[in-house]
Amino acid sequence: MIEKHYKQIKEYAKNIDLCVVSKKRSIQEIQSYYDIGERIFGENRADEFLIKTKQLPTDISWQFIGHLQRNKVKEILPYVSCIQSLDNIPLARVIEKEAAKISKKINVLVELHMAMEDTNKSGLNPDEVDDFINTIMQECPHIQIQGIMAMGPHTDSTERIHEVFQQVNQIYQRLQNKFGTQMFHTLSMGMSHDYQIAIEHGSTMLRIGTYLFEETEL
Numbered sequence: 001m002i003e004k005h006y007k008q009i010k011e012y013a014k015n016i017d018l019c020v021v022s023k024k025r026s027i028q029e030i031q032s033y034y035d036i037g038e039r040i041f042g043e044n045r046a047d048e049f050l051i052k053t054k055q056l057p058t059d060i061s062w063q064f065i066g067h068l069q070r071n072k073v074k075e076i077l078p079y080v081s082c083i084q085s086l087d088n089i090p091l092a093r094v095i096e097k098e099a100a101k102i103s104k105k106i107n108v109l110v111e112l113h114m115a116m117e118d119t120n121k122s123g124l125n126p127d128e129v130d131d132f133i134n135t136i137m138q139e140c141p142h143i144q145i146q147g148i149m150a151m152g153p154h155t156d157s158t159e160r161i162h163e164v165f166q167q168v169n170q171i172y173q174r175l176q177n178k179f180g181t182q183m184f185h186t187l188s189m190g191m192s193h194d195y196q197i198a199i200e201h202g203s204t205m206l207r208i209g210t211y212l213f214e215e216t217e218l
């Protein structure tokens, strides 16, 4: 662990959840954050997720934060606390089917695609999100929506990052008013390079990897 960086993040994120993004990190590196009290960890690949969840303590709240292939759903469901990257109905249908088989309610965040300049295609466009939520509510009783996940744009422009996170927060608040805080209580945004900006715009959960595991300053 990088104590200096960790303390700095915790200082900023006083009432905010921290998801320690542990992709590509060793069991020992992850354990070092577990040992100082962190319990929320995030992985973005199913194979790695499965190996790590089986080796690390069972009270970890595992977040799936990457593109999830439908053929991996069945395997990861028993171990996952929240799928943060739900962005399409075919995936939701598979989650629903497999969750029903094991009688487990699966927490999800709806992933938004905000930064139109980025080629990364994951996430729903803002104008698709209401229909998407209605469909999940009608067709997927084993899926429990908890909120929104979004990524900031890949840019050096602090202004642009502010703009995008502000837009995400507006959508989040609108959905909260429309669907209730039972379904919208988590706003997952903010990574190593933009977490401070995300906090200014209402993030309730940071997802940080690099800065927690590497000495390099931002």
Ligand SMILES: *Cc1c(COP(=O)(O)O)cnc(C)c1O
Pocket (backbone or CB within 6 Å): 021, 023, 044, 065, 066, 191, 192, 193, 207, 208, 209, 210, 211
């Ligand atoms: C890797 C990753 C992060 C963490 O990014 P860092 O820049 O390493 O802090 C957060 N969210 C998602 C979806 C990721 O894939």
